[in-house]
Every structure is written in structure tokens, then in C-alpha cells.
Amino acid sequence: MSDWVTLGVAFSYLAILFLIAAWGDRRAEQGRSVINSPVVYTLSIAVYCTAWTFYGSVGRATDSGPSFLLIYLGPTLAMLLGWMMFRKMIRIARAQRITSIADFISARYGKSGPLAALVTLIAVVAIMPYIALQLKAITVSHAVLSGYPLLPTDISGENFWIDKSLWIALVLAVFTILFGTRHLDASERHEGMVAAIAFESIIKLVAFLALGLFVVFSLYQGPADLFRQAADHPGLIDSMGLDAVPGGAVGWVGTLVLATLAFITLPRQFQVLVVENVDEQHLKKASWMFPLYLVAINLFVIPVAFAGVLLGGAAQEPDSFVLTLPLAAGLEALPLIVFIGGLAAATGMVIVETIALSTMVSNHLVMPLLLRWKWLHLDPSRNLSGWLLGIRRIAILIILLLGYLYHALIGESYSLVTIGLVSFAAAAQFAPALLLGLYWRGANGLGATLGLIGGFLVWAHTLLIPGFAQSGWLSMTLIEQGPWGIEWLKPYSLFGLEGWDIYTHSLFWSLLVNLGFLIGISLFTRQNSLEQTQAALFTEGLRPDVMQTPLWLGQTTRGELYQLLNRYLGVNTTFKVFRNFDPERKPGADDELIAPPDLIGQAEQALTGALGSASARVLINSVVRGEALDLEAVLSILDTTTQTLEYNKRLEQKSTELARIGEELRSANERLRELDRLKDEFVAMVSHELRTPLTSIRAFAEILRDSPDVATDKKNHFLGVIVKESERLSRLIEEILDLARLESGRMRLNPERLDFKQLAQDSADAITQLYQEGQVALAVELPEDAAWVVADPDRLQQVVINLLDNARKFADHNQPQVKLKLQTWKKHWRLSVEDNGPGIAEEEREKVFEKFHQIQQQHGKGNDKSRPRGSGLGLPISRGIIAHLGGRLWVENPQELQGARLIIELPRAPEQPPPSFEESV
Amino acid sequence: MKAPMNHSRLVGLTLLACLFFMPPLLLIFDRPSSSGLSWLPVYIFIVWLIIIGLAAWILEGSRDE
Numbered sequence: 001m002s003d004w005v006t007l008g009v010a011f012s013y014l015a016i017l018f019l020i021a022a023w024g025d026r027r028a029e030q031g032r033s034v035i036n037s038p039v040v041y042t043l044s045i046a047v048y049c050t051a052w053t054f055y056g057s058v059g060r061a062t063d064s065g066p067s068f069l070l071i072y073l074g075p076t077l078a079m080l081l082g083w084m085m086f087r088k089m090i091r092i093a094r095a096q097r098i099t100s101i102a103d104f105i106s107a108r109y110g111k112s113g114p115l116a117a118l119v120t121l122i123a124v125v126a127i128m129p130y131i132a133l134q135l136k137a138i139t140v141s142h143a144v145l146s147g148y149p150l151l152p153t154d155i156s157g158e159n160f161w162i163d164k165s166l167w168i169a170l171v172l173a174v175f176t177i178l179f180g181t182r183h184l185d186a187s188e189r190h191e192g193m194v195a196a197i198a199f200e201s202i203i204k205l206v207a208f209l210a211l212g213l214f215v216v217f218s219l220y221q222g223p224a225d226l227f228r229q230a231a232d233h234p235g236l237i238d239s240m241g242l243d244a245v246p247g248g249a250v251g252w253v254g255t256l257v258l259a260t261l262a263f264i265t266l267p268r269q270f271q272v273l274v275v276e277n278v279d280e281q282h283l284k285k286a287s288w289m290f291p292l293y294l295v296a297i298n299l300f301v302i303p304v305a306f307a308g309v310l311l312g313g314a315a316q317e318p319d320s321f322v323l324t325l326p327l328a329a330g331l332e333a334l335p336l337i338v339f340i341g342g343l344a345a346a347t348g349m350v351i352v353e354t355i356a357l358s359t360m361v362s363n364h365l366v367m368p369l370l371l372r373w374k375w376l377h378l379d380p381s382r383n384l385s386g387w388l389l390g391i392r393r394i395a396i397l398i399i400l401l402l403g404y405l406y407h408a409l410i411g412e413s414y415s416l417v418t419i420g421l422v423s424f425a426a427a428a429q430f431a432p433a434l435l436l437g438l439y440w441r442g443a444n445g446l447g448a449t450l451g452l453i454g455g456f457l458v459w460a461h462t463l464l465i466p467g468f469a470q471s472g473w474l475s476m477t478l479i480e481q482g483p484w485g486i487e488w489l490k491p492y493s494l495f496g497l498e499g500w501d502i503y504t505h506s507l508f509w510s511l512l513v514n515l516g517f518l519i520g521i522s523l524f525t526r527q528n529s530l531e532q533t534q535a536a537l538f539t540e541g542l543r544p545d546v547m548q549t550p551l552w553l554g555q556t557t558r559g560e561l562y563q564l565l566n567r568y569l570g571v572n573t574t575f576k577v578f579r580n581f582d583p584e585r586k587p588g589a590d591d592e593l594i595a596p597p598d599l600i601g602q603a604e605q606a607l608t609g610a611l612g613s614a615s616a617r618v619l620i621n622s623v624v625r626g627e628a629l630d631l632e633a634v635l636s637i638l639d640t641t642t643q644t645l646e647y648n649k650r651l652e653q654k655s656t657e658l659a660r661i662g663e664e665l666r667s668a669n670e671r672l673r674e675l676d677r678l679k680d681e682f683v684a685m686v687s688h689e690l691r692t693p694l695t696s697i698r699a700f701a702e703i704l705r706d707s708p709d710v711a712t713d714k715k716n717h718f719l720g721v722i723v724k725e726s727e728r729l730s731r732l733i734e735e736i737l738d739l740a741r742l743e744s745g746r747m748r749l750n751p752e753r754l755d756f757k758q759l760a761q762d763s764a765d766a767i768t769q770l771y772q773e774g775q776v777a778l779a780v781e782l783p784e785d786a787a788w789v790v791a792d793p794d795r796l797q798q799v800v801i802n803l804l805d806n807a808r809k810f811a812d813h814n815q816p817q818v819k820l821k822l823q824t825w826k827k828h829w830r831l832s833v834e835d836n837g838p839g840i841a842e843e844e845r846e847k848v849f850e851k852f853h854q855i856q857q858q859h860g861k862g863n864d865k866s867r868p869r870g871s872g873l874g875l876p877i878s879r880g881i882i883a884h885l886g887g888r889l890w891v892e893n894p895q896e897l898q899g900a901r902l903i904i905e906l907p908r909a910p911e912q913p914p915p916s917f918e919e920s921v
Numbered sequence: 922m923k924a925p926m927n928h929s930r931l932v933g934l935t936l937l938a939c940l941f942f943m944p945p946l947l948l949i950f951d952r953p954s955s956s957g958l959s960w961l962p963v964y965i966f967i968v969w970l971i972i973i974g975l976a977a978w979i980l981e982g983s984r985d986e
Contacts, residue, residue, distance in 0.1 A: 066962050073942050076969065080935040080976055084928055231956035241959035242944075242951045249944040256942060288977040295969055302962055 003146050006339065010142075013203075013340050014171050017196045017347070021179040024195030035194045036278045038285035043198035044272045045290045046205075048075060048263065049297055050130075050349035051137035052420040054204055054342045055319045057298065061305040062318035065244025067255055068301060071420075072294040074259025082287045085264070086273050088438060088541040090283070093274045096537075097609040101270040101430060102360045106614055108437040108538045109445030110531030113614035116364035118449060119430065122456050123267050123360060124399075125464075126426030127353055131403035133419040134346035139165040139407070141342045144320050145335055148327045166404055168343075172350050173400045177393045180355040193351060194276050200348040205297050207341020211322055212300020214334055215307045219325065223303065230306040239309075240302065247501030254504025255421075261431040262424035267356035268349065350400070358395035363612035366391050371615060388568065388610060421503050422463050428507060429455040432515045440522075441539045445531055447521035455514030462506035466491040556624045558591040561603050564623050569610055577606045600624060682851055685872070689732055693725040735873040739851065742880035749792040749884055753909050756787035756796075756829050760822050763800040767808070776808050776816040783822060787829045788909040791885045799878040799889070803833040803902050806874065810837035810900060817897055828887075828905045835899040845891040849879050882906070930979045934972065941968045 027034045034040065053071070060068035078085070089104070098104045102123065106116030142165075179193040220226040230236045238244060245252050263269055277283070308321030315324045322342070326334040367388070432455070433448040469478045482490040492502050494509050527535065558578070565574040566589070578587030581599050585591075595603075600620065607616035700718040704710065710718070741747040764780050771778050807818040817836045822829065840848060851873060875889075882889040887906035894901045940946060942965070950964035 066959075066965065069962070069965055073965070073969070076972065077935055077938055077942075080931055080938060080972070083931055083980060227956060227958060231958050237957045238959075240962050241953075242947065242961060249948070252947070253943055284980045287980055288973050291969070291973045291976070295966065295973070299966075 006142060006145055006336070009336055009340065010168070010343055011171070013343060014168075014175070014347070017199070018175060018178070020199050021175070021192035021196040023192070025179065025192030028191035033191060033278065035191050035198070035276075038282040038289065040194065040198045041277065041282040042286040042289040042293060043201040044194045044276060045269070045286060046201035046293050046297075047197050047268055047272055047348045047352050048266075049201070049204065049294070049345060050420075051134050051141075051342055051346035052130075053297065054208065054345040055137055055141065055322060056420060057301045058305045058308065058321045059318035061301050062239075062309060062321070064246050065240050065242070066302075067245040067252065069298060070252065070255040071259045072291075072298055074256055074261075075263040076291040076294060077256075077260050078263045079287045079290050082273075082283055084542070085435075085438070087280050087283055089270075089274045090277050090280050092538055092541040096613065097605040098613065099275055099609060100356055100360045100363070100612075101265065101267050101434070102364050103608075103612045104270070104274075105430065105433050105437065105448065106364070106612070108534055109433070109443075109448050110528060110534055111613040111617050112445045112449070113364070113368050113618075115445060115449050115452075116360075116612060116614050117368065118452055120357075120360040120364045122426060122429060122452065124357060126423050127267060127357060128399070128403055128406055129419045130423040131350055131353055131399070132407035134350050135165040135169055135404055135407045137346050138168055138343060140320065141323055141339055144316070144323045145327070145339050148324065149314065165407065168347070169350075169400045169404045172347055172354070173397050176351050176354045176358075176396050176400075180351070180358070180396065181389050181392045189276055189278075190355065193355065194272070197272070197348050197352060200344040201293070203344040204341045204348075205293065207337050207344070208297055208300065208322070211326065211334065211338050211341075212304060214329075214331075215300065215325055216303050219307055219329060226303055226306055229310055233306075233310055236306060236309055239305075247499075247504050250499075251501040251504050254501065254507055258421070258424050258428055258503060258507050261428040265427045265430035265434060266424075267360065267427075268352040271352050271356040350403070354396050354399050357399050358392050361395045361399070362388065362392040363610075363615065366395070367611055367615050368618075371618060386570075418467070422467060425463055425503055425506050425510065426456070426459050429459060429510060429514055432511065432518050436515075436518060437535070437538060438541070439539060441535045442522050442527075443518060443535070444522045444525060444527045446525050447518040450521055451514040451516075451518035454517045455510040458510040458513050459506055461489075462491050462494060462509055463502065466502075556595050556600065558585075558587070558593050558595045558599070559589050560623045561595050561600065562587055562591060563589050564619060565603055565606060568607060568619070573606065577602055678851075685851065686736060689872075690729065693729045693732070697722050697725045697729070732873075735877060738877050739873055739880070742877060742884070747880070747884060749795060749881075751790050751792050751885065753788060753790050754793050754796075756789045756791075756831065756906065757782050757822055758786070759793060759797055760800060760820060760831060763797050763804060764820055766797075767801055767804045770805070771808060771818075774808060774816060776811055776818055778804075779817070779819045781819070781821040781823075783824065787822060787824070789829055789906040790909045791906060792881075795881045796885065799881050799904065800831065800833075802874045802878050803904070806902075807833050807835040807837075807900070811835040812837055812899070819897055824908070825905065827908055829908055831904045831906075832892075832895075832901055834894060834897045834901040836897040837899040839894055839898065840891055840900045848891065849875050849889075851876050927979060931976070934975055934979065938968075938972045941972070 024034050035044070057068045057071075060071075092098065093104060096107055098107055102116045102119035105119050106112050109115055175196075176193075179196070180190055216223055216226055220229070242248060242252065245255075247254065304321055304325065305318065307325055308315040308318060311325065311328060314328045315321055322338050323335055326338065370387075370391075429452055432451055433443070436443045437448065465474070466479050468474050469476055479491055482488070488495050492505060494505070497505060497508075500508070562574060562578065565577060569577075575587060578585075578599075581602055585593075604616050604620045607619055610616075611619070700722050704715060704718055738747070760782060761780070764778060768778070804818065804820065808816070811818055812835075815836070819834045820831070821834070822831045824830070879889045882904055885906060887904060889902065889904050892901050892903050947961070947964075951959055951961045954960050
């Protein structure tokens with residue numbers, strides 16, 4: 001294929017990127033952001049998929065089976081937790097204007113400058129090879145594309161200025177400078193760049209899917225055909241099992257952990273996930289859409305790997321299968337599309353990584369050094385905002401050129417996969433300081449610093465330096481016999497730990513040292529007060545009330561603050577900061593008004609966005625007289641809030657408990673009063689009821705005593721009254737005793753199985769005499785079969801007779817009628833006694849069961865003189881007995897006779913008596 | 922009270938994903954199919970999609986905090 005066509009397409013593609021980025025930036029300036037969408041956010045996160053994914057996944061699948069999937073399963077796990085973890089990081093980063101992972105870690109550990117510098121150094125060392133890898137991928141893919149069927153190594157030997165990747169690196173530098181350092185502002189967001197990255201993510205996915213579809217459906221007749229042929233190939237039959245994974249099960253877990261941690265800690269992922277995030281709600285969709293993207297881009301990796309191996313020698317290196325497969329088929333357009341896809345994957349990574357690294361380098365390495373130079377401080381008129389951008393631009397250029405040099409000098413000896421995983425293992429060293437810092441308030445700066453240094457040194461010893469040895473820079477004896485011949489220091493089997501793959505081995509030892517230092521030192525040393533504050537602010541990051549601006553106690557004038565900001569941020573940004581704070585007042589350098597603490601806080605945040613938190617603090621300290629932050633205050637606010645909330649919660653619980661107990665006491669008291677009143681009433685009633693018969697007995701007895709000459713028949717009548725009244729008296733006393741027994745629970749009942757029907761009939765017979773005397777008509781309606789219940793026969797009969805007697809008394813005068821009816825009701829027997837008297841009013845129905853209650857006579861006293869009065873104890877006793885027998889007694893609406901209707905309900909006993917019962921009978 | 926509930930569900934899902942993506946369960950599916958190729962990649966892709974589906978269901982089902 002013509003070199004010119006390839007180059008033309010490649011540079012046209014880069015030109016499109018420029019256009020998209022420019023468009024994105026312009027839209028952002030107009031306030032119509034194009035990246036304010038969860039889909040764009042997801043696509044920007046997909047910068048994770050670099051040339052390493054695009055070319056290297058197939059290579060890795062060919063060499064080590066399904067382990068390539070681990071690189072994508074790890075991020076899936078991290079994204080599942082993203083809604084908690086990344087959201088917390090986004091909140092903190094936004095509140096404290098944090099713009100890189102170095103700044104994040106340093107801010108967490110008390111805005112420590114040295115820690116930020118350390119993180120930056122590690123990141124540069126770790127990531128530089130990774131950038132080189134992308135450039136190498138571009139070079140190699142271009143060589144394959146233009147040289148096929150020659151091997152790319154056969155056409156090397158070009159001078160570096162003919163190397164296309166140098167020119168691509170330069171174009172990328174221009175792009176990054178244009179869209180990565182357009183302005184300094186507190187948010188450090190690059191909308192145009194993100195739009196371009198999202199576009200690149202679409203391109204690489206489409207390119208890979210197009211290739212995959214071509215391989216599966218054009219080279220072969222669908223997946224079934226491809227897999228059948230692969231199964232017949234002796235080299236492929238075992239290639240997709242766990243045995244093909246280096247290190248087996250241990251290697252599998254190790255790589256999964258490595259990918260998870262690296263996804264969280266790679267500087268470019270921090271850049272797109274946290275710094276470039278527009279709205280934390282986007283994270284919700286991205287948490288599942290990004291893993292879906294990963295599934296899509298991995299879907300055809302195994303088929304392409306199989307097809308490449310089946311193709312044999314013409315497919316060249318596994319890393320190049322994606323290009324050689326369509327090339328071998330004689331296609332022209334598809335290889336070009338694939339090449340553009342690979343270019344998109346590589347350039348996306350390079351752009352974001354370079355921006356992240358250059359921010360870190362300028363903020364945490366260069367600026368702190370410059371700030372120490374006296375002359376920068378002394379000349380207040382000097383505007384340093386231009387300097388800052390200049391430093392960052394130079395950093396970008398240097399990083400890209402270093403990446404290119406790395407690639408040009410030693411890139412040949414590494415395969416794509418190796419570099420990627422070595423970088424991952426280095427980035428994973430940030431994980432303990434970052435993640436523990438987010439969730440454990442006790443982690444301190446000294447522990448984090450020493451942990452990072454320790455972990456980094458172990459990483460260098462177990463991965464980086466032996467890598468140099470393998471590429472021939474150092475003697476292989478280092479790996480085979482250990483440094484200086486010390487066996488137990490052998491880089492790939494430290495302390496004799498053998499049999500693991502080198503990445504898991506390195507990850508295990510480096511994280512062990514890293515975590516060991518971090519936790520151990522944190523447990524045994526103290527945090528300073530700034531660290532305490534920051535630790536509290538970070539660990540409580542998701543609490544909405546936490547992120548106040550840090551308070552400054554010192555004093556400075558607005559004018560001084562204005563000058564400081566002006567020097568580092570330029571007029572426009574400074575003006576914005578002051579106007580946001582106080583729209584009324586015109587900001588200026590000669591403003592003598594004392595700056596309020598909030599304004600100082602905002603100024604610090606603005607500086608942090610541009611310079612990093614450590615430098616910003618130093619600068620603010622230089623103009624603010626008096627002590628810096630009110631650390632204890634912030635901390636105590638936090639602690640008091642927590643404590644107060646807890647305390648309030650407990651108080652609330654106590655008071656509801658108290659209110660409940662008070663309510664219970666009040667109702668108990670009311671009940672006691674009611675009982676007391678009832679008792680008084682009862683005593684009065686009883687005395688009254690006892691006195692009535694006693695009075696007449698006494699009166700007649702006195703007559704008999706005082707008048708001995710009373711006629712015999714009259715004497716007999718008087719004696720009869722005395723006997724009758726005495727009987728009434730003793731019956732009353734018997735009833736009162738019954739009632740007392742019932743209420744105290746001492747009533748003795750002898751329940752047995754009996755026929756309710758028979759009992760009802762007997763009761764009716766027993767009372768016939770009385771009914772005939774009063775000429776009351778008694779209708780009895782009984783079921784045909786026996787009605788078995790369990791009850792005390794004597795007591796039950798007492799109740800039934802009592803009801804019949806009541807009914808007789810209250811039945812109508814002229815045509816008295818009473819009806820006795822026994823019928824079954826669900827699982828019960830119901831016996832109803834109904835009369836045709838005046839009935840019982842609805843509101844009286846429960847009262848008739850009260851002691852000594854007499855129904856108010858409706859028709860005046862005259863009408864009812866002849867009506868016999870009861871003691872008022874019969875119904876309460878009856879109800880007590882029935883309740884004791886497990887039944888109910890109540891008054892219901894009349895059914896047939898328009899009078900009172902009382903009902904006894906007793907549970908039915910089984911038809912067949914239990915055997916034990918029969919025996920006892 | 923919705924948010925913490927959601928958080929525990931996501932943590933639970935992550936643990937579930939770890940369980941499915943790690944050796945003991947993985948070994949069950951690392952066996953040859955009728956053609957001789959291992960089932961492992963198929964298993965991973967299917968579990969992967971199920972986990973993503975569950976995550977979407979949990980996250981999209983919750984109201985904004």
C-alpha cells in the first residue's frame with residue numbers, strides 16, 4: 001500500500017481530532033458543553049483501551065490464553081464500586097480543586113509537597129515506557145501496513161527523522177499543548193480534549209468490531225466454522241484453558257488484582273474519571289456502560305487470535321494479527337481502518353497521559369523548585385501566569401520526546417504486553433495510599449511516603465531492572481543468580497518464592513512492603529494537625545455537610561491577595577475569583593480592606609487548581625500573616641457534628657420512651673380510679689339490695705312481735721313474706737359469692753362432654769311451671785341431632801334458665817312470647833333466647849352485663865309496677881360462666897320477636913368423644 | 922435511606938463478581954467442550970454480561986440522591 005496514502009489518512013485523522021477538540025472547546029466557551037453526557041463520559045473512560053488493547057490483546061490471547069480478559073475484568077470490578085469510590089474522589093477533588101492523582105494523594109496526607117513530588121516521579125518512571133509503547137505500536141503498525149508481506153524488522157534501519165512515530169509524537173505534542181494548556185483555571189477541565197478522546201473511543205471500537213466481523217463472517221463461515229477449525233489445530237486445542245495462563249490460578253488472581261488497582265491509580269484514568277468529570281451523576285451510567293464497552297471491544301479477540309494462528313507464517317507476530325489478517329486476504333480499505341483504529345487507541349492514551357503527567361510535573365516538580373528561588377518572590381510586578389503555562393507546555397514536549405527516545409532506544413526489546421503490565425504494577429503502588437487514605441482516617445503521610453518508596457523499590461527490583469537484563473542491558477546473571485550472587489534476592493523469586501508469574505510475584509512483594517510501611521508507621525506515629533483535618537475531610541468525603549472551605553485565621557488585605565493571584569493566574573482568572581466572591585466591589589491591587597477568611601479560602605482553591613495544593617498553601621502562607629489554617633476548628637466541627645448527631649439520636653430515643661411510659665402510667669391510673677369508683681358503687685348497691693329484703697323482714701317480724709293478736713291467716717301471710725324475703729336474701733348472697741368467685745378466678749367448673757340440645761330441653765322443662773303461671777308462650781326450636789359441647793352441666797343450665805327467666809319477666813304484657821333456639825354457627829353452637837318485650841337499646845347492650853345494672857324503664861314507673869325486678873347480677877354472672885367455658889354471651893338485634901335477643905355461643909365438641917373420655921365415663 | 926441500601930447492593934454485587942471471576946468457581950468451567958476447546962471464555966463472557974446487567978438494574982433502579 002502506498003506510504004503516502006497511509007500517511008495522508010493518518011494525518012487527516014489527526015486533523016479531524018483537532019477540529020473536534022476545537023469545536024468542543026468553543027461549545028464549552030458558549031456554555032453549551034458537548035461532553036455533559038454520561039455517554040461521552042463513558043467513552044472518555046475508554047481511554048483505558050490503548051494500543052495495548054488494540055494490538056496486544058490478540059497477542060496476549062495467543063500466548064497466554066484467556067488471561068487478556070483479566071485486564072478488563074479488573075476495571076469492571078472497580079467500576080462496580082465506582083458509585084461509592086469514584087464519586088467520593090470526584091466530590092473531594094472538586095471541593096479541594098485537585099487536578100491530578102499526585103495532588104490527590106499529597107492533599108490527603110496534609111498537602112505534603114515531597115509526597116506529591118514522589119508520586120510524580122514514580123508516575124513518570126512508570127508511565128514513560130507506556131507512552132513509548134503507544135508510539136512503538138504506531139511505528140510497527142505503519143511498518144506492517146506499508147511493508148506487508150515483509151516483516152517490519154526487515155524494513156527497519158531508517159533514520160529517526162524518517163520514523164513516522166516521531167512526527168506523530170510531535171503532532172500529538174502540538175495537539176496536547178493546544179487543547180491541554182489553553183488556560184489556567186481552577187477546574188483544569190479540558191472539554192475539547194475530552195470530546196476528541198470520546199471520538200477516538202468510538203473509532204477504535206468500530207475498527208475492531210469491523211475487523212472481528214470480517215474475520216468471523218468473511219474469512220470463515222461464522223463462529224462455528226472458525227471454532228471447529230481451531231479445535232482441529234493442535235496448537236490451539238488447549239489455548240483457552242486456565243493452563244495457558246502464566247502462573248495458573250495464582251497468576252489469574254494476581255493479574256485480576258493488578259488490573260483492578262491499576263485502573264484506579266493510572267494517572268490518565270484519574271484524569272478522565274475524576275478531573276474531567278462534569279457531573280457526578282454521569283458516574284451512575286458509566287458504571288455499567290464502560291464495562292459493556294470493554295465486553296464489546298474484547299468480543300472478537302479470541303476469534304482473531306485463532307484466525308491468526310490458523311493463518312500460519314503469513315500472519316507474522318501475534319501483536320500484528322489484526323493488520324495481517326485483512327492484509328493477507330488482499331483487502332485495502334479494512335487494514336487502513338484497522339490502522340486508524342490502532343492510531344486512535346494510541347493517540348488517545350498519549351494525549352490524556354501527557355496532560356496528566358505534565359500537570360503533575362509542572363505543579364509538583366518544577367513549580368516548588370521555582371518557588372524557592374528568591375527573585376520570583378521579590379518582584380511583585382512580575383506576572384507568572386504565563387510562566388506556568390509555559391512550563392506545562394515544555395513539560396508536555398519533553399515527556400513526549402522522552403517517550404519517543406525510550407521507544408527508539410530500547411523499545412525493540414519489549415513486547416507490548418510486557419511494558420503494559422510493568423507499568424500497571426508501578427501504578428498499583430499508589431493504591432494503598434489512595435484507597436486506605438479514602439477510608440482510614442489514621443493513615444498518615446510518613447507511612448504513605450515510606451510505603452510508596454518501599455513499594456517502588458521492590459517493583460524496580462522485581463520487574464524493571466530484570467526487564468533491563470532481559471533486553472540485554474545488564475547481565476543475565478542478575479536474574480539467574482541474584483544481585484552479587486545473593487540467591488534469595490533473585491528478582492523473579494524473592495526469598496525463594498518460586499512458581500508464580502513475574503507480575504503476581506512483584507505485585508505481592510511490592511504491595512506487602514507498601515502496605516506494611518503504610519499501616520505499621522501510621523499506627524506508631526502521629527499526624528500533624530493539617531493531616532488530621534485533611535484525613536477527616538477525605539474519609540468523610542461523601543457527607544454533604546463536610547466540604548466547607550478551609551478556614552484561615554490569619555490576616556491579609558484584599559489588595560495583597562489580588563496581587564498574589566494576579567501573578568500566578570493572570571488578570572482574568574483573578575478578576576473572576578474576586579467578582580464571584582463579592583460582585584459589588586471592584587477588585588484591585590490597592591484595596592486595603594481586610595480579606596475575609598472565605599475569600600482567602602477561595603483564593604487558595606484557585607491557586608490549587610493551577611499549582612497543586614502544596615504550592616498553593618505555601619503561597620497563601622507567604623501573604624497571610626498569622627497562623628495558617630484553623631485545623632482544630634474544622635476537625636472539631638466534624639467530630640462535634642458526628643457526636644451531636646449521635647447524642648441527639650439517643651436523646652430522642654429516651655424521650656419517646658419516656659412519653660410512652662407516661663402514657664401507660666396515665667391509662668393505668670385512670671383504670672385504677674375507674675375500678676375504685678366501681679368498687680364504691682358495688683358496695684353501695686350491695687348494701688342497698690341487701691337492705692330492701694332485710695327491711696321488709698324486720699318490719700313484718702316487728703308487727704308479729706308487737707301485735708300478738710293478729711289473725712292466723714294474716715300471721716301466716718306475714719310469715720310467708722318473711723320466708724320469701726329470707727330466700728331472696730340468701731339467693732342474693734349466693735349470687736354475690738358467685739360473682740366474687742368468678743372475678744377472683746376461684747369458681748370451680750367441672751366441664752364434661754354434654755349434649756347442648758338435651759340441656760336446653762331440660763332447662764325449658766324446668767321453667768315450664770313459671771311460664772304457665774304467667775301465661776307466657778314458649779317456642780322451642782332445637783336441631784335434630786345431638787349438639788355436643790364441653791361444659792359444666794349445672795352451671796350451663798343455670799345460665800340458660802337465667803336467660804329464660806329474664807325473657808319471661810321482660811316479655812310483652814298482653815301477649816307474652818319467648819323463643820328458644822339452638823342452631824350451629826360455623827364451628828360453634830349458638831343458643832338464642834328472644835322475647836317480644838321492649839328490647840334493649842343499642843347503647844345499653846353492653847351495660848346490661850354490668851353489675852346491678854337495671855334497664856331504665858321507658859314507660860314510667862306506674863306501668864311497670866308489677867314487673868319483678870332482678871338483682872342485676874344474673875347477666876354478669878352468666879357472662880362470667882360462659883367466658884369460663886370458652887364461649888361468649890352477648891345481646892344482638894332481634895330477629896323474629898322484636899324484643900331482646902341474647903345469644904350463648906359455645907365451641908362445638910368433636911362428634912366422637914375421645915377414647916380417654918369414654919373410658920372415664 | 923435509599924442510598925446506603927444501594928451501596929450495600931453494589932458491594933454485594935462486587936463480591937459476587939469476584940467469586941465468579943476467581944479460581945474455585947472458574948475451575949468448574951475450565952473443561953473442554955465437545956470440540957476440545959475450553960468453556961472458560963464463554964463462561965466469563967456470560968457472567969460478565971450478567972454482572973453488568975445487574976449493575977445497571979441496581980443503579981438505574983434507584984432515584985437520584
